[in-house]
Amino acid sequence: MTNRLRGIGLACAMFVLGCLAAFPASAADREKLLSEPGVYGTFAAFRIDPEWGRLEQSLRISQLTAMKGVVEQHREKLAIDTYLLRGLSDHADVLLRVHGTELKDAQQFLLDLQNSAFGKYLTSVVLFNGLTKKPNYVPGFSDQLKADLKGPSETGPYVMVMPIRKDAEWWSLPQAQRAAMMQEHTEAALPYQKDVKRKLYHSTGLDDVDFITYFETAKPEAFHALILALNKVQEAKHNRRMGHPTLVGTVRSLDQLIEVLAQ
Amino acid sequence: MTNRLRGIGLACAMFVLGCLAAFPASAADREKLLSEPGVYGTFAAFRIDPEWGRLEQSLRISQLTAMKGVVEQHREKLAIDTYLLRGLSDHADVLLRVHGTELKDAQQFLLDLQNSAFGKYLTSVVLFNGLTKKPNYVPGFSDQLKADLKGPSETGPYVMVMPIRKDAEWWSLPQAQRAAMMQEHTEAALPYQKDVKRKLYHSTGLDDVDFITYFETAKPEAFHALILALNKVQEAKHNRRMGHPTLVGTVRSLDQLIEVLAQ
Amino acid sequence: MTNRLRGIGLACAMFVLGCLAAFPASAADREKLLSEPGVYGTFAAFRIDPEWGRLEQSLRISQLTAMKGVVEQHREKLAIDTYLLRGLSDHADVLLRVHGTELKDAQQFLLDLQNSAFGKYLTSVVLFNGLTKKPNYVPGFSDQLKADLKGPSETGPYVMVMPIRKDAEWWSLPQAQRAAMMQEHTEAALPYQKDVKRKLYHSTGLDDVDFITYFETAKPEAFHALILALNKVQEAKHNRRMGHPTLVGTVRSLDQLIEVLAQ
């Protein structure tokens, strides 16, 4: 019952928090950042210092409110998505995905976040930087295959992020040979198009991996089957690293994330 | 003698704790979750912050009572098994195995657990997500071999959990060749069927390994002999990783686990 | 508004800090240290203890003022560049690049830094020592290629630092064969000369890698394309390690860095 009362108090606080979303980013801009090539994507996963969880709830809520302000302010320029990893991943507690046209905007956002009272309890454990690009291999695919490559527009609640590093041999292969292998890869993935949303970021040089692969699904078993299918094609032999870490979590709006953390 | 008195006080507290098990999960549901395909299994191993152990015993007991409430509440939907790793494994102190039809239910349970007063002293050190599936290779086995594949229904007290990651070559082999190797594997394991209970989870894409293998036994030496036998078959050459970590511990009911931690 | 007021107070503090730059290093000396062979370069990346961020702002500003004094004092002998990694790299928060004619001068600077009040909250997480040398392979290149090898004189704001360790085979190859591969490498890099500034340090024996490669650019996508091009040449097969860690950040003057940290 004590818990229930606290729950009600929390719900009120959450309501107030909900009203603070003062700078809604233009939906059109967000759409563009999430779909166009030439956009930078930064994935930042954090561990929350256990000490923070032991602070007074009212203090934690006021710190989360301030943090929310930081996020909303940067949403003017950036598309910011939030995820909860805790409970599905041992690497980190929360994940942020930040899209912008300049990497330094993402850096400024993360600086402001870490400089907030809540942010001073965050440890950065994984940070990947990537770039969206026009598809390398798709232009050579058949029209049928291109048409089939439409994924679901809505999905979640599950998110998976897997970094990939190719071996030296892969990069030395002629473009045609890589294209043939990527066509095999693409065809193997086709049956899962409608259940698993995918997005690819190129990150060679921008961190220690070559690609960041981002997935959303409502059916983890379909995602499992997809990765299994991808493991069986020839191109998989050129993965020097795949995962390590595989980040698994759920899509949560900022308010939902705050609600979990405020408890 | 001081110790003995404390022991009696503790026993009383334990008795009260025992009476709190207010939401017994249906035994039938649990049976189904533990035997059917298409069920998700999440393995979460935690380290307990040494600071927690230095708190007053009465505070620790009240925190464990609250934690028990969290577990019982989620047992409505989930089958939750608890294990003690401390003393047999250096990776973590306790292990939870959670079965459910939705990964997000396991996440919600682990969130509620980590949000409890006791949970705020837990660090997640290993988290594996897997999926139970119909056997891949067994359908092709002889009736005799299928019949032999009945393991013990009761076992423990020892538990071993070993993650496995296959190499790229394994996945590229034709199904028939993998099936032949798995038959050799299965035959090598047969002599240990009656002493060692096994359960397999598929986890490609859901974490950084391909399989989670779960074992229970009353005879660790039989388990040792089983793994030795499995190391000698051809399929073992395709294990890129086996163990690392190998989690070893004992099966403990929640009350037993609480009793150990309350001391 | 509270934030804005604090912001104004901070700006004043920053102004005072700005006036403290009492020992400007001779620009000519700096130019020499940054361009000549036979100069040592030490790269030191630090994590800031989260506790520091929770100290009173006035205390933090006074500690940063003292730290600035330490840096300025050593600028008499050393060229010291400062970078912010936080928000673009998970390895560390800040990076210092120190050029000098003696390694012990860099050590003395870093000792004095870590002995300052602020420095007592820094943990050294990456430290590379390198040496600038006359180009090994360039003398054999054509005049045209040599002429093309002029990079941009001004760049930033992005910085990338990648350590490289070659394999045993590389070192055992005849000089002519290595020179041929390095010519291929150089030609592949040419198209990115005007967008990406590069500097090479030799570090075999001075730390655990063979080279430290330093890059500055205003266009991270050009840097990405450069590394992709370098991955495709033959010489890349002899990289036993490239990155791990790849340090990514932005160039910040000492005052700019202090401003970020003071918040």
Place this chain on the structure above:
Amino acid sequence: MTNRLRGIGLACAMFVLGCLAAFPASAADREKLLSEPGVYGTFAAFRIDPEWGRLEQSLRISQLTAMKGVVEQHREKLAIDTYLLRGLSDHADVLLRVHGTELKDAQQFLLDLQNSAFGKYLTSVVLFNGLTKKPNYVPGFSDQLKADLKGPSETGPYVMVMPIRKDAEWWSLPQAQRAAMMQEHTEAALPYQKDVKRKLYHSTGLDDVDFITYFETAKPEAFHALILALNKVQEAKHNRRMGHPTLVGTVRSLDQLIEVLAQ
């Protein structure tokens, strides 16, 4: 002089501690546990939290006294040996070797130890579980070789523990071929029999290695020469891992260990 007085106080405390050894394990039982096959050996290495060392000496001594009680109590069932690693190994401070007929008895001991006031400052950093078995290969050796295989009955003060993991090929070799290689191994080790005491534990499946090799010697240089000789035989090529960690320390009775820790 202050030190000397404290030293005398300490000596008295030690004397009292010495009188507490209330449950001496039967020497015969200990002899059996240390010599027979089918016995489990658990190696647990701990780091002591530096904070503990800064507690008042009187408090530390009373905590060590309580810890001694825990050890003595479990010596009824278990053979417990204690070692000091600090100063010869960077992996841990102390090592316990526990022999028993049931792994769960070792777990219970380590639980009780970690639940003691002193134990709450211990972090488990290495834990190996092994099993003593009848020799695999010795039965096929010549009588002469068998006779030569008598090691020293008394030794120390040095202890070395090296875990070994064999490669996949090793396990797939026919028994005869492995036996031939083990005979070569045994003959190479013969010259060191009289200076180095050896004991072998099989641990496949019980932790992440295949063997735990335990050594005692008064002459570290003889042990060095032994391992060098073993590196030169064919079987060594099948060691995927040997050491990592190599634990090096000295044999210390519980009282001697307590004396070191009490300072």
Place this chain on the structure above:
Amino acid sequence: MTNRLRGIGLACAMFVLGCLAAFPASAADREKLLSEPGVYGTFAAFRIDPEWGRLEQSLRISQLTAMKGVVEQHREKLAIDTYLLRGLSDHADVLLRVHGTELKDAQQFLLDLQNSAFGKYLTSVVLFNGLTKKPNYVPGFSDQLKADLKGPSETGPYVMVMPIRKDAEWWSLPQAQRAAMMQEHTEAALPYQKDVKRKLYHSTGLDDVDFITYFETAKPEAFHALILALNKVQEAKHNRRMGHPTLVGTVRSLDQLIEVLAQ
């Protein structure tokens, strides 16, 4: 100015410390320990807990005084050299090299050190144990080569320590073949004899590496050139590990080290 005053106070404290060197080890003994075969060398690198640096200076100085006493006392039996790694190495802050005829004397010294008030803030991060031996291969070299193998008698201030682990193939090679490769190695190193002082320790079995190579030089660039030359000979292909960590620092007398730490 405050700093300058503190500096003067510190200088006085240092003077007092300097007068405490009460037990000077016989120079002859030290000479023997540093030059003869059959001597054990223990390399212990420590991190200093950042908390220690934040203690009052007077307390720190008194703790360093006590630590100095511990070192001086053990110098009766042991040759103890001290180095500062901070600022040139990210692995540790200080390094001790201890020579003695018995490993247990080094252990006792390190125990006493870690039991001192200052020592309770030290974490042991690297510990290597090695043994000096008569040269394996030199006896077969020509008289000219033997004569050339005289290094500098005085050097510093730089120190480099690199552990080496050979591959399995190396140990299985016939002695003659290894001797031929070591002659090539020795000849490649000759040009650097006069600038770089070298000392070799054999450590197979005494820790996780096969050799500890110790270097002193006044010219880091000469050391760099030496290691580069050694990377090019055939024997280098048998280095499974070289460095990791490479410890780089400067030779400091105990008083000099204390002076740095007292600030």
